Amino acid sequence: MAFEPPQRLVRALGETAPNGDAWLEGLPEAAGQAVALRELTVERVQLPGGRSSLVVLVRRADGTPAVLKLAPGRARPESERAALAHWAGLGAVQLLEDVRTEGVLLLERLHPDVSVRSLPEAKALLEAAGTLRRLWVEPPGGEAGHVFETVGERTGRQAEAMAASAAADPELAPLVEVALAVRAELLAEPPEHRLLHGTFRQSKVLAGERMPWLAVGPDPVVGECAFDLARLVRDRVEDLIASPSGSSTTRRRVKRLAESLEVDQERLRGWTLFRAVESGARARRVGRAADAELLLEFANWL
Incomplete structure (x- = not known):
């Protein structure tokens, strides 16, 4: 499927990168690669979504619902990964890590x-x-x-x-x-x-x-x-x-x-x-x- 970034994300990233955003331009390809690498089935892009990341509702190979999140480096996704790993699901969404790719997080599905x-x-x-x-x-x-x-x-x-x-x-x-x-x-x-x-x-x-x-x-x-x-x-x-x-x-x-x-x-x-x-x-x-x-x-x- 086409991974069209929500307009809310486009507008927000435009505020921090008014001269263009290489990450945003490469997002559809990066999302497709992340899905294929993890053998995920895509349900839909979450709308209106966030102001700093693309959130995609997916299912893992065994049918488990999950969330795939892609964020640019300036949104500090690796810091988010470290915090979620430390909290280990206590009070926060659980991190699921079949494959680790910089800027890509696979997360427990909540009720979005x-x-x-x-x-x-x-x-x-x-x-x-x-x-x-x-x-x-x-x-x-x-x-x-x-x-x-x-x-x-x-x-x-x-x-x-x-x-x-x-x-x-x-x-x-x-x-x-x-x-x-x-x-x-x-x-x-x-x-x-x-x-x-x-x-x-x-x-x-x-x-x-x-x-x-x-x-x-x-x-x-x-x-x-x-x-x-x-x-x-x-x-x-x-x-x-x-x-x-x-x-x-x-x-x-x-x-x-x-x-x-x-x-x-x-x-x-x-x-x-x-x-x-x-x-x-x-x-x-x-x-x-x-x-x-x-x-x-x-x-x-x-």
């Missing part, structure tokens, strides 16, 4: 169209938080010997891009300045170093067979748990912004999530602020003005 976002908000947050807690483990090799990017390293790159955006956009500068100061303070004394999902939100938790809910699509990083939880705070941000009580709901959400997962409330608020400003500045930089407006308004509430 059923995430915790389908639940009422309070229940969704509870289930998502419970799933996230299972992932917060000591990284393989300990604090000094692991192979993963650290929160300091990742946010350092982001901070440079934020500062450049602020220099070109004075309206953005005050909020970026606050976010960068908060980051520096938070990195001065991190309370723990755990393996984190890195890009956790409700849509990253899918219904499974082995366990009711399992996390997918990590961009793993090592650092403090509050950093991982911060992205969950702003889930359904469009609903928060539309609500007259959005700012108070956000503050209650920070408090409730911090208490339920035993994370310092002020550190969670700080990382939530930094990550919202970073996402808002990036959205503004690539022309997603509506997304930027939502994220920066949300950040102002913190």
Whole structure:
């Protein structure tokens, strides 16, 4: 079959490679080779799919349903592979490895169209938080010997891009300045170093067979748990912004999530602020003005 990349993936990769993407051009051939090498039967490409990878629903030679995922190097698929191997299916999708090819992952099939976002908000947050807690483990090799990017390293790159955006956009500068100061303070004394999902939100938790809910699509990083939880705070941000009580709901959400997962409330608020400003500045930089407006308004509430 033809492995046509979903438009959502094409648009997202266009933001990071505006002058063309060799990986995207070679994707149909790479997907065909990956399928043939593993003797898979293709059912369909998952739509609308993700923003950094092609996801194909397949069956293995013995008929077992599985998922074939192909991602470019800048999406760090080998880091994802290492994290999934370390979690070994506890709280996260199981890695299946008949054949190992760089940038290609064969994964346990979950229910791709059923995430915790389908639940009422309070229940969704509870289930998502419970799933996230299972992932917060000591990284393989300990604090000094692991192979993963650290929160300091990742946010350092982001901070440079934020500062450049602020220099070109004075309206953005005050909020970026606050976010960068908060980051520096938070990195001065991190309370723990755990393996984190890195890009956790409700849509990253899918219904499974082995366990009711399992996390997918990590961009793993090592650092403090509050950093991982911060992205969950702003889930359904469009609903928060539309609500007259959005700012108070956000503050209650920070408090409730911090208490339920035993994370310092002020550190969670700080990382939530930094990550919202970073996402808002990036959205503004690539022309997603509506997304930027939502994220920066949300950040102002913190």
